[in-house]
Amino acid sequence: MRILEEGKGEYLRVDPDGHRAYVRDHKPHQMVSKLMSEKDAVARFIQDGDYLAYDCNYFQRGPSSLIREIIRQGRKDLWVCGKFTYVACALLVEAGCANRIDLAFIGFGPWIARAVKEKKCAIYEYSNAIMTLRLKAGAMGVPFLPARSFGGTSGFEYSGCKLVEDPYTGRPVMLVPALNPDAAIIHVHQADEFGNARVFGTGIAHQECALASRRVIVSAEEIVSTDEIRRDPGRTSIPHFAVDAVVHAPFGAYPGTVQGYYASDPAGVIEAMGAMFRGDFREYLKKHVYSVGSHDEYLEKVVGTKKLAELRRRETIREGYGS
């Protein structure tokens, strides 16, 4: 296959055979209970230097409580999948956890700008659907997938993509490298103790993220029985064998929304966006991350039960969400 043009961006090594071997040797093929605290899950499954993917974002059905826990545990040198996200990358970079970003859409902010200028944070350029396609390739176990977008952009030059001559049509086509993250964190509506998980409503790439990644932590609003999962198998979004840890995290997406369960907290969203735009998360981190030892304590002491009840009430639409 003739390569016409290629990006010069560094990219996570493409290694489908390595991933297969990892799946054979380390993924939990047997149904075993994986229910644990977020502290244990992050301690066991997120390591310094990991390539980390999270699905959705800090405001929209994202694993916000797990992001806060990663910061609390002080992970270092993460390479982050920055698709469809507003503040999570900036939080992770500013807290000293991340120093590389595959950037599709993030709230950039002055802190990351400074870090990039001082060469403390590297950026590689993509677009949202190019990143989800990379995850799809990773989730299919193939080394790359073709796309008919991204060609001709400046981002392409700073990416790991290649424009090649399609051996079937003879026309130029974009190839995106498969992405198999070291770790993924995903927030879902329901999961059983084994990790069979349900996402209701739209999503970004939760299934691709779970299947493509080596170590996967799922946090769930509700822990349901396996009987409940078996009652309506068409609603299982993620199978148990892709999941390494299940964390029960009601309001795990706070200050964001979980569709059908609770609304976002506009004041909490604006507080985080404001800190990102100012390029100063110090106060935010102190209040929302370091002042507590766990998500439960955070909900109780920082957010408060009154606020949580209000967010449930404000989510008036239920159709299509839940069983």
Add this chain to the structure above:
Amino acid sequence: MSTPAANFNEREFVICQIARLVEDKYIYWVGGGGEPLSAALLAKRTTAPNLQYLTEDGVVGPEALVPFDPLMNMISSRANYRALQWGTMNYAADLAHLGYVDCGILNTLQVDRYGNINSTVVGKYEGGEGRRFGGPGGADSIAALAWRTILVTDQQKRKFVDKVDFISSPGFLDGPGSREKHGLPPNTGPWRVYTPWAMYGYAADCQLMLQAIAPFVTVEQVLAEMNFKPAMAPKIAVLEVPTEEELLILRTQIDVAGQVTDRGRWIELKDGKYRFAE
């Protein structure tokens, strides 16, 4: 029944222009919220009641309940209310690859002579010197794969440049044939650019072409707010102002809190002429 309005602002003006273009028979991919979504929702309540649109999270044909909480224009129950289908981002991109997306509607930071879109950096990219923005997000897929694309931006000199500092999402790239050379599907690309003051199309050589202006500005005023001289249509048309009926819907059913429209200058009808209000 349609009564030309005597008072409206620039933002309301541009939303009404785009809403009038939107048709029932097409499928749209609407980027984010702001003017594109407001225009789609206005069309749904006026000329295109069966309008279908997608957003990046793979929602198909929702009947969104506006207004949304801040930033909740995707993956939220109100944005995705009563949809025909719920999908994911790869599904939205698949539909666009397949050719189901007739038209994309996008907001942009900066656009150039060939309709290329910059939402990444103003100034120098290398070394992190320039002023950075969020990146292409989903706009790259829309601009590459939709059969045609409508862009919305402000009529400001810094928004219309001869060549963008960074192509985040593709317009016609270097001109005729260039998209195909870079692997994009044939017969796709930019179609219209709307600002609160003007409407542009593209000439046969893929260059931006001024086609119409708002009745409250002159061609000279529009050109003064561009960094390059566009091609000119043989006759520059004058855009029709919003109607009272459109504004009533926009103000009472769509942007009730003024999240989208509460910026920009006001226009009034005085002595039979539209002009900026004092």
